[in-house]
Amino acid sequence: MLQTLQQLPPDPILGLSAACRADPNPHKVDLTIGIYMDEQGVCPVFEAVQIAQHAMIAEETTKAYLAAAGDERFNTGLQRLVLGAGSAALQEGRVSSIQTPGGCGALRIGAEIIHAAAPRAKVWVSDPTWPVHIPLLGSVGLEFHSYRYYDPGSRGVNFDGMVSDLKKAVAGDVVLLHGCCHNPCGADLTLSQWNVIAELAEQQGFTPFIDFAYQGLGDGLEEDAAGLRLLVSRLPEVIIAASCSKNLGLYRERVGATIFVCNDAANARAILSQAQSAARRVYSMPPAHGALLAGRVLTDDHLGGIWRTELTAMCQRINGLRSDLRTALEARCGGDYAFIEREKGMFSFLGLSPAQALRLREESAVYMLDSSRINVAGVNAGNIEYIAESVAKVL
Numbered sequence: 001m002l003q004t005l006q007q008l009p010p011d012p013i014l015g016l017s018a019a020c021r022a023d024p025n026p027h028k029v030d031l032t033i034g035i036y037m038d039e040q041g042v043c044p045v046f047e048a049v050q051i052a053q054h055a056m057i058a059e060e061t062t063k064a065y066l067a068a069a070g071d072e073r074f075n076t077g078l079q080r081l082v083l084g085a086g087s088a089a090l091q092e093g094r095v096s097s098i099q100t101p102g103g104c105g106a107l108r109i110g111a112e113i114i115h116a117a118a119p120r121a122k123v124w125v126s127d128p129t130w131p132v133h134i135p136l137l138g139s140v141g142l143e144f145h146s147y148r149y150y151d152p153g154s155r156g157v158n159f160d161g162m163v164s165d166l167k168k169a170v171a172g173d174v175v176l177l178h179g180c181c182h183n184p185c186g187a188d189l190t191l192s193q194w195n196v197i198a199e200l201a202e203q204q205g206f207t208p209f210i211d212f213a214y215q216g217l218g219d220g221l222e223e224d225a226a227g228l229r230l231l232v233s234r235l236p237e238v239i240i241a242a243s244c245s246k247n248l249g250l251y252r253e254r255v256g257a258t259i260f261v262c263n264d265a266a267n268a269r270a271i272l273s274q275a276q277s278a279a280r281r282v283y284s285m286p287p288a289h290g291a292l293l294a295g296r297v298l299t300d301d302h303l304g305g306i307w308r309t310e311l312t313a314m315c316q317r318i319n320g321l322r323s324d325l326r327t328a329l330e331a332r333c334g335g336d337y338a339f340i341e342r343e344k345g346m347f348s349f350l351g352l353s354p355a356q357a358l359r360l361r362e363e364s365a366v367y368m369l370d371s372s373r374i375n376v377a378g379v380n381a382g383n384i385e386y387i388a389e390s391v392a393k394v395l
């Protein structure tokens, strides 16, 4: 039986990251996978998380399963972080959430619920979108349509194209939106554009499904949530896939949640029961370690303060790297790289062809995705000139 299956090509992100790790070139630069790296090229553990971890280990008395919905403290803390402590939907009790294995688990549970509610639902995804969205949601049986989003010519959002495509989305359809720090292009909607999306959702009746994996890495925790909160304040239903991989640095711990903003409290409870049943048939119970850490950090004023300061520094450093990279590329390559400074979060497209991205890997050991998506958080003072010089060579 197993012999009928063929070897698959490597994953477009994980495969390149592994290829970089295996490259013996001492000058190699990994701009592939979206992890934050500091000036030393290390993905650090937040101090607030370390403090929480010491306390947790000292106090831990059991490794028994968590509840089916996960850790309550974590769920409450994350709902407040994402929706805002003063959220009307929270006060009205029309929000429920389930702790999931990372943001991917959150997307998957969201997809399971969408499929249970509307098996023929079409999911509208941005062109381009994170390559894993399609297999992750599609394996549940959902179908896709794409809406125009990134315009390589203007290096920004093709908002007219987006709106005209989303006018075809109808009640029973789902529109997948990137809450902030668009992956892969870094070009985000303005608040007035979010307003137009809210109006469209009201008129057309589609349900927004927001992938929210980078809160705090664009402009700040509150700023990055503004578009999402605007939709939640205006619409009866919003589904959110939140992740703590990036903003709490808990990548390998797999911590996230699917948050359901529902029409009323009874529906929020019903959806939670459905989400628990979906989790039970997919992976049974969520992992505990990371969620218990995140729950402590998110609900403790002292730890939360330390974490917010660290996250702010991380966000400011990414934005500083964006400016520095623009300067370095303009100096070495000529041309206009102002878009790198305008874009948000970890990712931007450099605008190279797949052949140029391949040459960069082969000739300079500078690794980026074939689409020329770079992880800006992989740039540092020690490699920035080398990156710019290597890009200039392939242009």
Ligand code: LMR
Pocket: 013, 032, 033, 034, 035, 130, 132, 183
């Ligand atoms: C990325 O896009 O690089 C990250 O979200 C990590 C991943 O799982 O692909």
